Amino acid sequence: MSRKKASSYTLGEIKQGTPCCVPEPHLQIQDLAVSYSRKTVLSQVSLDIYKGCITALIGPSGCGKTTFLSTLNRLTDHHEGARVSGKILFDGQDLLNDPVDTLKLRRRIGMIFQKPNPFPLSIWRNLELPLKEHGVRDHGLRRRKIEQALKDVGLWDEVFDRLETSALALSGGQQQRLCIARALVLKPEILLMDEPCSALDPLSSAVVEELILRLRDRYTVVIVTHNLAQARRVANYAGFFWMTERVGKLIEFGQCQHLFEAPIHELTAAYISGARG
Amino acid sequence: MSRKKASSYTLGEIKQGTPCCVPEPHLQIQDLAVSYSRKTVLSQVSLDIYKGCITALIGPSGCGKTTFLSTLNRLTDHHEGARVSGKILFDGQDLLNDPVDTLKLRRRIGMIFQKPNPFPLSIWRNLELPLKEHGVRDHGLRRRKIEQALKDVGLWDEVFDRLETSALALSGGQQQRLCIARALVLKPEILLMDEPCSALDPLSSAVVEELILRLRDRYTVVIVTHNLAQARRVANYAGFFWMTERVGKLIEFGQCQHLFEAPIHELTAAYISGARG
Amino acid sequence: MDIKNIDNRADRRLSALLVLLAGGVALLLALIMLLLLNESWPFIAKGWREGTWLGLFQNQGWYPLEGRFGMAPMIWASLAVTLGAIVLALPIGLAYAVFLQFYAPTATALGFRLLLNLLAGVPSVVFGLWGLTRLVPWIAQWQPPGASLLAAILVLSLMILPTVALTSAAALAAVPKELISGAMALGLRRKTQILYVVIPAARSGIASGTLLATARALGETMAVLMVAGNVVQTPSGLFEPVRVLTANIALEMAYAMGDHRASLFASGLLLTLLVWLLSWIAHRVTRITKEKRQHV
């Protein structure tokens, strides 16, 4: 696999972040519940997302993992009929109940989707657009930021000579890395990733996974994945969602190793052993 | 889970089929290769599918599992630009090189797809249409066959009072079972199943899996699945596909237990331990 | 699904029958072209023999009874009217579609869409009637004679607006939701999302709708005849009357004999060739966008 190539990535200078697994909460979620036009799909979710750590969320299809991620950057605002209750504390602010500038919030909390969704613009414009939008007027500065972001995701060498071509002409894996670069270029604090590898072929998937691993310590990452092996490989913390009576709940949350090797809840045990789901 | 309910299924009288795992080949595939407009996606596949057994095929996304299944009932005829070479022996006939009446062939080799695809007709008409098509003119006979098929998949009790309603109004799991019933109603000899549970929620998935298990001995089943645990639970034989240089190959084939517990090939070992794919 | 393999006899027979029907379509176009050519042949041949056919495209005036057949002013007028209508209808129709799709509350959107369907259903004579009795006098108050290029453009743009708006709305609706979520997740403003993400993503749909509308504008007859003033002259200002090719046919066809009639068929031929060109462009556009999207 392309591990060798991956190791030549640069993610910029290494910040002396809080070492992982010394838990300092970055986001505190308390008793979160979400319903779509009165039908509750998620309830009683409470957990902390720790700074600089990768938190993996697993669980069967339809149990509300995507919905949970969307509440964190208030994308649920735009879901029709969605009602969110509970508390999400971020930087001393309650994202759900205090007045929040969602545009700024989403700059600080980036999101990557299951299906790569580059804009139908050139590669360059894909990265330039969010920068311009968030007030980076200086052309040289933009240039440097974009180059850095593309290098961070290991895409620079592959595309530096065709930055003006359409982003849609990239392969799936390249598109997904471009989307990650697009989020990184805004220097977010937290990255939400919704099954970032599940639409990719195994080769691209491995490259993207490698990249996620390299984000650890520098960013707080919350990743939803169906691939249990992947969760094990990359995460510090893991949460397991399950659906009871069509309502999603967080069944178990803890250090990744504990959850996978010594699950407390029998549903968790059944799920990770493959007996269920 | 609904195991108890599932156990009340009837699959008609139990035929005294050849006991499983006493291998008698039903399909013999020899050196099969498939290419799409000159790009080879599958090559050097040789294996036997044994009568009355369930053969599970596993492997990462894109390695050609669906393509392989499609060659067996000549659905590849309808794939754009597909060219198939090699031999598939079925009942003394070479499906690829001898003249074959594909309509009859497909009656004998049924197929179930990943996404349930009931026709946009009533439940009843979904089963009636293929019967009529294959010349079952007698109304009473049709009625009996349809009822039997619905009972076989455990759907009769759930829908007998609304056979005239749209099949699209059924839940995902019910739809998939209806599709299986639609295939069974033609009394095929072989059933090809392409990830039949992967689009279903965990509950429905369990019910369908239960049903597949009950098909063993009465039908020859080839099932593609991403869920290794599922493969282990249901299959007698298992094959592992892997992609090298963008061409899918059958890496290992053998009895299910052997493949999962004592894989010969290191790629197989890596894949089933979750380190790859 | 590819259909190259047809498994049995019944299907092959059906296929053969349908191929015949499809051939009929090709025949129809051939027949139209043939008849137009046949009817206009005396005129074209004469022009060719006498070397005057270039005169068609020169500004010698349109006086068929005096044997002068200069079509150039009408060609320019047709193009000017069409272009003007598109330039007006495209941004407004697109804005309407965006409003419908992304801004209007559901109930309002429903009402607005209904109105659009209504507008699409109004026959062109009715627009002509309205233009003749309301719009033209209104313009004349301000710049006589009123019947003018401007009046034609206004009436036409109103007529093609539903086409532009409905096709654009469909194209906008087909933009993948993931793309919009992506834009939101980056904290882009609504305006940026629409201008730089949604519209570019929908551009091929919008373009093909626009080309459809262009063909419609080029081919419209009655409404233009009723408001454009119909003076054969090269358009030189918005308030000048003009005559378009289609209106010319409708105005004179009933009266035309001999060469005059043949010249009208020749202008019909010319219009058809213009439409041919237009759909060729449309095919190029869709092919290019398709190629661009293909993965390397």
Place this chain on the structure above:
Amino acid sequence: MSDRVFSWLLFGCALLVVSSLLWVLGDVVLEGVAHFTWQFLFTAPMDAGRAGGISPILVSTLWLLLIALTVALPLGLGVAIWLSEFAPRNSRFAGSIGITLDILAGVPSIVYGLFGNAFFSIYLGLGFSLLSGGLTLACMILPVFVRTCESGLRAVNDDWRRGALALGMTRSTTIWHILLPAARPAIVAGLILGIGRATAETAALLFTSGYVDRMPGSLLDSGRALAVHIYDLSMNVTGGDGAAYASALVLVILIIVLNTLAQSLVDSWFKRRLTIP
């Protein structure tokens, strides 16, 4: 430009469109209602249309529509089916049929009038008659109808085609029982478009179906269409304005009625077939 200015601009455009529409429609309604009586629908025109009603004209219009649809419907459906279900993917013939249809759809109606006059009226010797007018209209609406039906058929889920193939069903059965019903919304939409164009057409009928405002006795009689009547009243009949507006009102209402009829057909069909569970 701020977000707010942008949305006001959009709102302004929408308002502009709506107000000009109301101007046009309001005019037709106000002027039309003033001259309209129920008698108007059921009496023949007198005094060149200034007095009396429009009954023979309505009858001629409906005859023209009927002829056009009777010819264009089966023909168009056949071509659409061939294009979407039978034509080989890269066939040049199919490609050129597609281009031909696009050109035909764009050919100005007045050119169809020239063609109809030269071909049906003179060459085939049908003279000025409902038949030659109706056939001309059929040619005119055919391409639009084919294209709409074709795209409707293409939009039908491939899953169903695959399912039908795997059951060994013939293509004819699949088309008849599944694809056509599934594409019915598009077929009805094409119908609406065709009806709209045919009912509102003036230019193509001036030289084909003619000018006679008597009740047609046979299809070989000349008959005046409603749109031609409006044109004649407003352009050629002194004091015909009132009747012209009343006829315009009838024409608009006729088209709306046909429109909503077709639309509600689609809606009810959707509700009947695609019940969402």
Place this chain on the structure above:
Amino acid sequence: NDKRLTLTGSSTVAPLALEIAKRYEAQHPGVRIDVQTGGSSRGINDVRMGLADIGMVSRALKDSEQDLTPYLVAMDGIGIILHQRNAVSALSDEQIVNIYTGKIRNWKEVDGADQPITVVNKAEGRSTLELFLHYYALKNSQIKAQVVIGDNQQGIKTIVGNPGAIGYVSIGTAEYEEARGTLIKLLPMAGQPATVMALARGRYPLSRPLNLIVKAQPSDLARDFITFAQSPAVRDLIEAQFFVTP
């Protein structure tokens, strides 16, 4: 087949012929008469080719058309019309020629208000145009029009909507509109008021015959219809269409 008659030709005559045909049909059950417009020259052409039994022509036959026999049905005149608010109340022939040829472009040059003149002309092929050109000895290419119209009514609508416009239409049409309060006025011509009355007295100069024409040997039915159309039995129909009985 001798129970059916086809009339084609002048759009001026067509509405009248249609009414006459209806009355004739009512009196002769089983007879069908189809009337199609197409302009005077089409009427002549169709009769020659045998496509129509009777042609309608809204002018006198030319020398080249002596193979046909005309039957006068009614008289019509062409009048110059202005917008009612136009201060000008009379124009000489020379002034009209100058206006139509673009030498006079503003009403103030003919003692009107300071307002540009909009010249309304007819499309080629119409006999109204031919007559107008013939009377003023003009060629169509000399005319500098701002608006070209197809039929009478479009002309009237154009003038109503445009106070600076000048045009010419059938007198009957104009009188009817004037009487209904439409904002137009008819100018006298050569000292004669442009009225149906003056036309009837034969004093109005710019007048034309409305003819039905047939080939040398018309059918009995055609002959009978023409006789009917010339009889007093249709006088009220002619007047209702604002033409003058000969």
